Amino acid sequence: MEKSNGNKATQIFWSIVSFLRRCLFLVISVRPIPHHIAFIMDGNRRYAKKRKLKEGDGHRVGFLALMSMLKYCYELGVRYVTIYAFSIDNFKRDPEEVKSLMDLMREKIEGLIKEESIVNQYGIKVHFIGNLKLLSEPVRLAAERAMEATANNSRGVLSICIAYTxxxxxxxxxxxxxxxxxxxxxxxxxxxxxxxxxxxxxxxxxxxxxxxxxxxxxxxxxMTVAPDPDILIRTSGETRLSNFLLWQSAHCYLYSPSVLWPEIGFRHFTWAILSFQRSYFYLDRKRKQS
Structure with a gap:
């Protein structure tokens, strides 16, 4: 009985949190909202080392952070989201680490097309961007299945840059x-x-x-599947683009919170949007002049 009451209280609490978040987004939406946000998810390995986690666990926690960011983006009304999941340069890492990341990637890609996934919840079309021929066959086939399964979704677009520079x-x-x-x-x-x-x-x-x-x-x-990004967020306080969307990011707002990727949260996301809004008219003017 106590457990049931506890679960009910938890559900009520998170319902209130969700309601308040949506109210805040309504207020924020009075000013220009970005159409496209891109993320460089930096700091998963450092997070694991910092928390003394097993190798690969930092990326698992990072995946949860990604799900939160996607939820915030689509709740706010951001139509396009692009993430830098795996660089071609990452293939130069230790083979065991690369294999572990590929296995994790296949697992998470397959999870994207499950009925209860955030992709289906928000009607998101998934694109995998990059030189997909470099991927192992299981990962490439999983990516192709995910793209096929979400091809008719139209409310949002998620571009996953994998084997990309x-x-x-x-x-x-x-x-x-x-x-x-x-x-x-x-x-x-x-x-x-x-x-x-x-x-x-x-x-x-x-x-x-x-x-x-x-x-x-x-x-x-x-990247013809999406307009140029309005905001590019890179965690860990790094200001390098690391060979990501160099062609498309000439006029986007760069935001670099000091937190590691698994630590990114709602306040960092909100601050990125507010910072973008403060710079919006300057960036828009520069874009029109180019």
């Missing part, structure tokens, strides 16, 4: 753009419409049309 994304986009343009020129030459374009040189207009443009590169970027 920004330089790899840019190189990929340039290569794809060049190949596409080369194919277009080949088709034109084969049909006679572009005769002499490559051999003798075409007129100035034709040459301009066959140059790889900025828009050509941008449409081949991995």
């Amino acid at each position: 920004s330089t790899d994304e840019i190189v990929h986009a340039v290569q794809e753009s060049c190949e596409e343009k080369s194919d277009e020129i080949s088709v034109m030459n084969a049909s006679g419409a572009g005769y002499g374009l490559l051999q003798l040189g075409g007129n100035e207009k034709e040459e301009r049309e066959n140059i790889v443009k900025l828009t050509d590169i941008e449409k081949h970027m991995y």
Whole structure:
């Protein structure tokens, strides 16, 4: 009986907390709300060392922090969230650590598509961003299943950058753009419409049309699934981007709380939003000038 009363009291308490949080979000929403927030989840290993936890447990606690951040984002009305889950450079770590992280990642990816998961609760479409060919087959297949299972969700978008670096994304986009343009020129030459374009040189207009443009590169970027981020949050007090969204973050607000990723909480999230709102009009002006 006492246990039942205790559970009921706990449920009431968290219901009140949730209600108050939503009320605060309504107040915050009076000012501009970011459309897209990106996270660099830094400090999982340091957290485990600090708390004397087993290797890998820091990432498990970090996953719980991620679930909280996703909940806050979607409750506030942020439509796009991007997380830096695993860099290509992380493959250089100890093989046992990489294997442990891949196993944990597969476990959590499979958990995303369960009926009671936050993804289904908030109607989130999941994208896995990066050079997925570098992943082990079980992780890659789990990612593909998650994308397929959430393809019809439309209330929010979660982009998980895995086997990703920004330089790899840019190189990929340039290569794809060049190949596409080369194919277009080949088709034109084969049909006679572009005769002499490559051999003798075409007129100035034709040459301009066959140059790889900025828009050509941008449409081949991995991150075409989301607009550029409005806020990029990196924990641990680090101000480096670590090869994450370099192309997309030219005009976003950078926020670097000193806490380790597993320690990030509601107050840090709220302060990031308020800081963004204070800088919003300056950032918006710079964005329009570019």
